[in-house]
Amino acid sequence: MSGKKWTYENIQDLTGKTIIVTGGNSGLGYEAVKMFSRKGALVILTARDMKKGRKAKRVIKAEFPKARIDVMELDLADLSSVKNFVNDFKDNYERLDVLLNNAGIMWCPYDRTKDGFESQLGTNHFGHFALTGQLLDVLMATKGSRVVNVSSLGHRNGVMDFDNLQFEKGGYKPTQAYFNSKLANLLFTYELQRRFEKNGLDIISVAAHPGGSATNLSRHVETKLWFRITKPLLSIIAQSAAQGTLPEVRASVDRNVKGGLYYGPGGFNEMRGYPIIVQSIKESHSRKDAKKLWKISEELTGTKYKFK
Numbered sequence: 001m002s003g004k005k006w007t008y009e010n011i012q013d014l015t016g017k018t019i020i021v022t023g024g025n026s027g028l029g030y031e032a033v034k035m036f037s038r039k040g041a042l043v044i045l046t047a048r049d050m051k052k053g054r055k056a057k058r059v060i061k062a063e064f065p066k067a068r069i070d071v072m073e074l075d076l077a078d079l080s081s082v083k084n085f086v087n088d089f090k091d092n093y094e095r096l097d098v099l100l101n102n103a104g105i106m107w108c109p110y111d112r113t114k115d116g117f118e119s120q121l122g123t124n125h126f127g128h129f130a131l132t133g134q135l136l137d138v139l140m141a142t143k144g145s146r147v148v149n150v151s152s153l154g155h156r157n158g159v160m161d162f163d164n165l166q167f168e169k170g171g172y173k174p175t176q177a178y179f180n181s182k183l184a185n186l187l188f189t190y191e192l193q194r195r196f197e198k199n200g201l202d203i204i205s206v207a208a209h210p211g212g213s214a215t216n217l218s219r220h221v222e223t224k225l226w227f228r229i230t231k232p233l234l235s236i237i238a239q240s241a242a243q244g245t246l247p248e249v250r251a252s253v254d255r256n257v258k259g260g261l262y263y264g265p266g267g268f269n270e271m272r273g274y275p276i277i278v279q280s281i282k283e284s285h286s287r288k289d290a291k292k293l294w295k296i297s298e299e300l301t302g303t304k305y306k307f308k
């Protein structure tokens, strides 16, 4: 296959692989579950709402009866749910080839997670940080495993203001909180890769973003006037969820992917197109910020990464 247009057809047979997709009931996660399961992987579709998760499985199975999909409950905005999910997973599965940290929320009004974290950073970063750390032993026990984090073009506007990381001092802006959480996804990805390398582990950490893709992500702004005005234009620019998921799918399964890389659409301004390696802003590579964020994340989530 040509390296130029990486598509669903490039996905190799995934029989024998076990893949977790967070937020697998909707949008990009749903399309990724579909692709992985069609190629033979056993996919753990996680959903915070089991009804939605089961429905997604039913729809996929109606089209591909051979698809192997197990639905499991996981609410990333609740550390006790993360812990329960990990315990259930470890009780029932022996390997984990890919952990695709896909779930996310965007531009929500100020809210807090069950554990009191600002909701966008809490769901998009802290929840996945805790999940990954608690699954580390299974990832380490699986040869050539991967962690894939889903960021966004919006990370370019993100800042790590450690004095007001969760808007404790006020100034909450829904867009800024989202951008910050997507920068956090990248700082985490690169730091995780450095720690995998330092510890000589056979695991890689990779990031991806979908450009602009038509999903349910904009649900919190759909009633806003500016959104209603720009929607016709957005729907012309946005690519389908099936196309938008390709960067994260490629990051998850392409054998040529190396740790620390970032994939996104190859078209204009990375808004659409086929997945290629892309670059993130220099701030996302700050080792200082990454270490600081790691320490805070370990402390706040009570998740200590045990690399040995």
Ligand SMILES: NC(=O)c1ccc[n+]([C@@H]2O[C@H](COP(=O)([O-])OP(=O)(O)OC[C@H]3O[C@@H](n4cnc5c(N)ncnc54)[C@H](OP(=O)(O)O)[C@@H]3O)[C@@H](O)[C@H]2O)c1
Binding pocket: 022, 023, 024, 025, 026, 027, 028, 029, 047, 048, 049, 052, 074, 075, 076, 077, 078, 102, 103, 104, 105, 106, 123, 150, 151, 152, 153, 209, 210, 211, 212, 213, 214, 215, 216, 217, 218
């Ligand atoms: N679409 C785009 O253009 C775009 C652009 C840049 C980045 N992204 C990123 O792509 C990822 C997937 O988003 P999407 O576009 O596919 O949006 P989506 O259709 O809204 O899907 C998001 C998924 O995350 C789940 N989720 C939300 N909060 C959760 C929580 N607390 N615990 C567990 N799961 C939770 C949702 O579950 P429910 O269905 O129950 O809400 C849903 O399954 C996100 O990380 C997003 O930041 C998307």
